[in-house]
Amino acid sequence: MAVLVGQKAPNFRAKCVETDKVQEVSLCDYYGRYVVLFFYPLDFTFVCPTELHAFQDHLADFTERDAVVLGCSIDSHFSHLAWLNLPKEEGGIQGVTYGLISDLGGNIARDYDVLSPENIAFRGLFLLDREGIVRHQVVNDLPLGRSVPEALRTLDALQHFEKNGEVCPANWVKNDKALTPTKEGILNFFSKS
Numbered sequence: 001m002a003v004l005v006g007q008k009a010p011n012f013r014a015k016c017v018e019t020d021k022v023q024e025v026s027l028c029d030y031y032g033r034y035v036v037l038f039f040y041p042l043d044f045t046f047v048c049p050t051e052l053h054a055f056q057d058h059l060a061d062f063t064e065r066d067a068v069v070l071g072c073s074i075d076s077h078f079s080h081l082a083w084l085n086l087p088k089e090e091g092g093i094q095g096v097t098y099g100l101i102s103d104l105g106g107n108i109a110r111d112y113d114v115l116s117p118e119n120i121a122f123r124g125l126f127l128l129d130r131e132g133i134v135r136h137q138v139v140n141d142l143p144l145g146r147s148v149p150e151a152l153r154t155l156d157a158l159q160h161f162e163k164n165g166e167v168c169p170a171n172w173v174k175n176d177k178a179l180t181p182t183k184e185g186i187l188n189f190f191s192k193s
Contacts, residue, residue, distance in 0.1 A: 002113040004134040009037070009126060010111035016070070016099040017080040025099065028132065034067035034158075035128040036151055039103075039114050039121035043075040043083040047145045049093050051123070054148040056096045061152055065159060072101035072108055074120055114139055127154055129162075 004010075009027060016025040027035070038055070040048045055062075055069050062069050075083075080100045086092025101108065109115040114124035123140035136154050140146055157168040166178035169189065179189040 004112065004126065004137055007134055009035075009128050009132050009134050010108070011132075012101075012103075012108045012111065014108060015077040015102040017077050017084065017102070018099045019084065019097055020081065022077050022081070025101070030068050030070075030128075031132050032130055034065065034130060034155060035126075035132075036062060036067055036069045036155070037072065037112075037126045037128065038070070038146070038151075039072050039109055039112065039124040041116075041120040041123070041142055042073055043079045044086075044091070046091075047123075047143065048073075049088070049091055051145055051148075052093045052096050053088065055098065056093075058148050058152060059098055062155070065152075065155055067155055069098040070101055071096075071098065072103050072121065074103050074106050074109065076104055077102040116142070125151060127151070127158065129158065 011027045013024060013026045015022055040051060042048065052071060055071070059069060080102060083093050084096060085094060087094045103109055106115045106119055109121040112124055112126065114122045116122050122142065123144065123146055125138050125146055126134050127136035129135050135158050153173055156174040157172055160166065160168055160178060164178065167181045168178050172178060177189065179185040
């Protein structure tokens with residue numbers, strides 16, 4: 001598997017569905033903002049709607065941090081639209097308002113190295129900074145749902161580092177103590193733990 005951290009995220013141009021609107025988008029359209037790009041296997045499945053709703057539940061938190069959330073699967077934009085019109089109580093994702101990218105053929109998933117042997121995407125998540133550089137990536141196998149609070153925590157850590165120059169230790173959450181990336185910084189951190 002390719003490690004994309006530290007590299008420019010592979011650009012793409014694809015159809016994107018937001019609520020009931022379909023438009024062509026390019027990843028570079030979002031430069032200047034943080035991007036949380038997550039891949040999921042298929043529309044109309046089982047773990048996927050729980051994740052899509054979890055991202056929706058925290059969408060205001062991402063927006064507050066100037067981050068765009070984009071979901072991506074190998075399904076067509078027609079499939080995305082149909083799933084968006086299916087109520088949550090019936091396994092649908094009605095109420096999801098962030099963009100869903102159509103990756104017919106799996107080229108985007110292939111570029112991000114999350115295309116499975118079955119030609120569906122593993123549960124990959126990529127955090128991009130404002131310049132489109134991948135700063136974090138994590139990939140889960142198909143049956144393992146991801147943690148949206150962890151995605152937020154990682155975004156907070158990146159923003160803290162960018163603003164303060166301090167690095168974020170294990171299990172760091174927003175407003176916790178961070179440390180300077182020096183020997184004195186780690187000694188000071190442990191002396192006050």
